[in-house]
Amino acid sequence: MNSLVIRLSSLGDVVLCGAVTGGLAPVSFLTRRAWAEVARALPGVEEVLVWEELSADSLRRPWKQVIDLHASPRSRRLCLGLGAPVRRVRRYDLRRRLRVWAKAGAPPPPVVQRYAEAAGVPVAPRPWIPAAGTGETLGLVPGAAHASKRWPLARYAELARRWSGPVVAFGGPEETAELSSLGVEVIAERGFQRTVEALARCRRVVGGDTGLVHLARAMGVPTLALLGPTTAADGFWSDGAEVLELDLPCRPCSLHGGPSCPIGDHLCLRGIEVERVWQVIQP
Numbered sequence: 001m002n003s004l005v006i007r008l009s010s011l012g013d014v015v016l017c018g019a020v021t022g023g024l025a026p027v028s029f030l031t032r033r034a035w036a037e038v039a040r041a042l043p044g045v046e047e048v049l050v051w052e053e054l055s056a057d058s059l060r061r062p063w064k065q066v067i068d069l070h071a072s073p074r075s076r077r078l079c080l081g082l083g084a085p086v087r088r089v090r091r092y093d094l095r096r097r098l099r100v101w102a103k104a105g106a107p108p109p110p111v112v113q114r115y116a117e118a119a120g121v122p123v124a125p126r127p128w129i130p131a132a133g134t135g136e137t138l139g140l141v142p143g144a145a146h147a148s149k150r151w152p153l154a155r156y157a158e159l160a161r162r163w164s165g166p167v168v169a170f171g172g173p174e175e176t177a178e179l180s181s182l183g184v185e186v187i188a189e190r191g192f193q194r195t196v197e198a199l200a201r202c203r204r205v206v207g208g209d210t211g212l213v214h215l216a217r218a219m220g221v222p223t224l225a226l227l228g229p230t231t232a233a234d235g236f237w238s239d240g241a242e243v244l245e246l247d248l249p250c251r252p253c254s255l256h257g258g259p260s261c262p263i264g265d266h267l268c269l270r271g272i273e274v275e276r277v278w279q280v281i282q283p
């Protein structure tokens with residue numbers, strides 16, 4: 001019998017499920033269509049169920065157990081009446097919000113540890129999505145869903161100028177315009193496989209608090225995450241990720257980033273100079 005694992009979104013969260021799917025094998029993984037290919041690549045995943053294509057009876061079969069790693073009202077409803085034991089991740093919403101609102105309290109445990117507690121298996125060592133990474137390429141991930149999590153594009157361009165080997169940038173036209181004019185290869189959003197192949201060529205990937213950097217980590221590619229409104233201590237990067245972040249009293253200022261800096265200066269990321277990043281990543 002399979003274990004049913006539920007994580008509906010988003011890229012980084014689905015990737016981090018790779019910490020436990022191998023230990024739960026065989027797994028049927030329920031997620032949104034946008035992340036189906038990612039889920040299919042995780043260890044132990046035998047089948048992907050697409051949330052948008054579910055019928056009333058799709059989930060009505062004997063499950064060994066249901067592991068709800070989303071723990072939203074929607075995922076809770078999906079678990080009702082499945083007739084299998086349900087184990088659910090602890091979200092620590094109140095503690096996370098207190099950290100943002102009051103800058104107080106202990107941070108929650110790392111996300112992968114919370115997943116492991118819910119799943120009842122240990123955190124698997126990376127890589128979870130093996131890919132031969134032998135290249136000399138520098139990978140840049142300048143975009144992020146929320147603008148306040150983006151390090152200035154001109155600084156990514158400066159890294160590209162300094163790197164003596166090939167450079168590849170991941171993102172859309174707006175996020176990569178300045179980079180493509182420098183001759184940087186741009187991998188736009190043209191599919192998971194192409195993205196994985198490009199990441200596998202990277203010797204190092206630099207980016208913000210985004211799912212693509214989690215994906216690179218899951219593949220075992222050395223990464224450097226530049227964190228601003230979110231912090232390494234607050235869960236997603238607190239399991240040994242290499243990060244650069246500044247000690248500012250306004251951090252963390254949001255759970256997931258926002259459209260702009262609430263106090264206007266965006267010092268958390270503007271204060272991370274190119275030279276500091278270069279000292280970490282230079283060959």
Ligand code: SF4
Pocket residue numbers: 148228229230248250251252253254260261262263264265266267268269
């Ligand atoms: S500088 Fe402070 S307030 Fe502004 S985005 Fe960064 S962490 Fe938030």
